[in-house]
Amino acid sequence: MYKFEDDSLMMHTDLYQINMLKTYWEKGIDKKRAVFEAYFRSNPFGNGFAIFAGLERIIHYINRLTFTESDIDYLRELGLYPDEFLTYLKEMKFSCSIRSMVEGELCFANEPLIQVEGPLGECQLIETALLNILNYQTLIATKAARIRNVIGEGDKLSEFGTRRAQEMEAAIWGTRAAYIGGFDNTSNVRAGKLFGIPVSGTHAHSLVQAYRDEYEAFKAYAETHKDVVFLVDTYDTLRSGVPTAIKVAKEMGDKINFIGVRIDSGDMAYLSKKIRKQLDEAGFPDAHIIASNDLDELTILNLRMQGAKINDWGVGTKLITAFDQPSLGGVYKLVSIENDEGEMVPTMKVSSNASKMSTPGVKQVWRITRNRDGKSEGDYVALIEERPDQLDSLFMFHPVHTYINKTVKDYTARPLLQDIYRDGEQVYQLPSLLDIREYAEQNVTQLWDEYKRILNPEQYPVDLSQKLYDNKMESISEIRQNVKEKAKQLEQEEA
Numbered sequence: 001m002y003k004f005e006d007d008s009l010m011m012h013t014d015l016y017q018i019n020m021l022k023t024y025w026e027k028g029i030d031k032k033r034a035v036f037e038a039y040f041r042s043n044p045f046g047n048g049f050a051i052f053a054g055l056e057r058i059i060h061y062i063n064r065l066t067f068t069e070s071d072i073d074y075l076r077e078l079g080l081y082p083d084e085f086l087t088y089l090k091e092m093k094f095s096c097s098i099r100s101m102v103e104g105e106l107c108f109a110n111e112p113l114i115q116v117e118g119p120l121g122e123c124q125l126i127e128t129a130l131l132n133i134l135n136y137q138t139l140i141a142t143k144a145a146r147i148r149n150v151i152g153e154g155d156k157l158s159e160f161g162t163r164r165a166q167e168m169e170a171a172i173w174g175t176r177a178a179y180i181g182g183f184d185n186t187s188n189v190r191a192g193k194l195f196g197i198p199v200s201g202t203h204a205h206s207l208v209q210a211y212r213d214e215y216e217a218f219k220a221y222a223e224t225h226k227d228v229v230f231l232v233d234t235y236d237t238l239r240s241g242v243p244t245a246i247k248v249a250k251e252m253g254d255k256i257n258f259i260g261v262r263i264d265s266g267d268m269a270y271l272s273k274k275i276r277k278q279l280d281e282a283g284f285p286d287a288h289i290i291a292s293n294d295l296d297e298l299t300i301l302n303l304r305m306q307g308a309k310i311n312d313w314g315v316g317t318k319l320i321t322a323f324d325q326p327s328l329g330g331v332y333k334l335v336s337i338e339n340d341e342g343e344m345v346p347t348m349k350v351s352s353n354a355s356k357m358s359t360p361g362v363k364q365v366w367r368i369t370r371n372r373d374g375k376s377e378g379d380y381v382a383l384i385e386e387r388p389d390q391l392d393s394l395f396m397f398h399p400v401h402t403y404i405n406k407t408v409k410d411y412t413a414r415p416l417l418q419d420i421y422r423d424g425e426q427v428y429q430l431p432s433l434l435d436i437r438e439y440a441e442q443n444v445t446q447l448w449d450e451y452k453r454i455l456n457p458e459q460y461p462v463d464l465s466q467k468l469y470d471n472k473m474e475s476i477s478e479i480r481q482n483v484k485e486k487a488k489q490l491e492q493e494e495a
């Protein structure tokens with residue numbers, strides 16, 4: 001099927017990364033020390049926070065990061081690179097240090113999520129895959145958290161998205177991210193097998209159509225399963241679907257565990273209320289009503305508002321494709337580079353668009369919480385050597401509107417970027433998926449409600465330390481001054 005053997009993820013990168021590496025190598029700066037940081041510029045879906053996901057997959061990727069024979073054969077065939085460079089690639093061994101937030105951590109716009117430090121060439125090479133993974137998984141975990149948020153704790157949330165996902169890998173890792181964000185189970189059996197996510201399933205309209213008769217179909221299904229949910233909307237939900245389900249449930253009695261019915265079309269508020277009445281009157285007050293059909297957090301909220309009697313929710317397309325915002329927009333920027341004297345110097349990208357301006361310097365993100373009740377005060381992004389955890393009071397100010405500020409006392413400062421790799425060696429032990437999911441849930445609980453509402457939430461403070469802020473301002477004026485001088489020089493050369 002493939003032109004070359006698919007035995008590595010090394011080529012899962014943009015050509016320009018390899019092109020830059022060639023420049024760095026030929027010019028002898030590939031081993032210069034560099035630090036890159038990944039972050040996104042605005043919280044997805046207008047949400048008040050995002051849930052970080054993707055680290056496990058990133059570790060999986062990094063641990064297999066070598067150019068295989070087939071990678072080299074392919075690159076040779078491209079005819080872009082000399083043999084010496086290909087030999088250099090073949091011998092390359094990942095030696096960077098990586099600090100990262102852990103999965104299930106709440107994260108916000110404009111704070112580093114992952115930091116990669118090491119030889120410039122290596123740091124550069126992994127940009128594409130890192131962003132590919134974290135952008136998608138963080139997006140889906142966040143979408144899932146929004147859906148969980150409107151549903152609350154009681155109802156079951158099932159992930160149904162595989163058939164509509166952007167191909168197979170997205171279905172699998174999206175399902176895992178959805179589980180982290182608060183879904184209870186998935187219809188995807190492979191995700192169950194690989195990650196231990198609970199699986200669940202009802203049946204489709206085709207089962208009813210195959211028997212061409214609802215009674216025959218339900219009966220057959222009930223005779224071949226213990227736990228039973230009937231899909232009741234193939235012909236006429238209220239006049240035939242539900243009455244037939246009730247009839248079969250009564251006939252089968254204790255032989256089955258009649259979980260309930262699923263509806264997949266029509267006015268689900270109206271139908272669910274009527275169905276609830278039918279089930280209750282038939283003596284099945286505990287039978288659940290499960291709804292699916294293009295659901296998302298807004299439809300669910302609306303159905304709730306209408307008093308819909310739905311207990312469980314199946315959500316597919318709009319979750320797995322992040323329907324209303326298909327990309328997180330995370331970026332990976334160089335923040336520090338070794339100069340000719342061997343010192344690390346901060347670097348930034350200046351832009352006329354303020355939101356595209358990166359913050360120079362190697363950072364740590366500190367989550368500041370009040371000791372009184374454990375509630376969050378905001379995040380404090382500081383230079384890596386700063387220790388806000390050792391101060392008695394912390395001055396926090398808005399990174400743009402600096403007159404918005406506060407002094408926090410009696411607080412705990414928790415560093416969010418943890419050591420994952422040191423000089424190429426993995427030092428972080430992956431937690432279980434269930435622990436990650438519980439960690440995310442606990443983090444969401446600790447957040448003020450104002451940041452949690454799904455519409456127009458308050459902006460969670462992500463502040464810069466005074467040093468970081470001053471460095472940024474200094475870098476901006478230095479760069480501006482440099483540009484001015486260079487422009488003048490160019491003008492003079494032309495004249």
Ligand SMILES: Nc1ncnc2c1ncn2[C@@H]1O[C@H](COP(=O)(O)OP(=O)(O)OP(=O)(O)O)[C@@H](O)[C@H]1O
Nearest residue numbers: 264265266267268269270293294295299302303306
């Ligand atoms: N009471 C309701 N209030 C708001 N939205 C609803 C309500 N009932 C259903 N919906 C939503 O309205 C949309 C209806 O979509 P659509 O017209 O495709 O479905 P349908 O005609 O009922 O069924 P089918 O999928 O078989 O075409 C779905 O997104 C569904 O979740």
Ligand SMILES: O=P(O)(O)OC[C@H]1O[C@H](OP(=O)(O)OP(=O)(O)O)[C@H](O)[C@@H]1O
Nearest residue numbers: 160264292293294295314315316317318
């Ligand atoms: O609507 P989603 O959130 O994506 O959930 C998954 C959908 O997949 C199934 O439908 P099916 O593939 O039979 O399509 P249909 O219901 O749209 O006809 C199921 O009945 C849900 O409607």
Ligand SMILES: O=C(O)c1cccnc1
Nearest residue numbers: 160187200201202203314
């Ligand atoms: O189990 C279900 O009901 C299911 C699974 C996938 C997609 N739609 C429905």
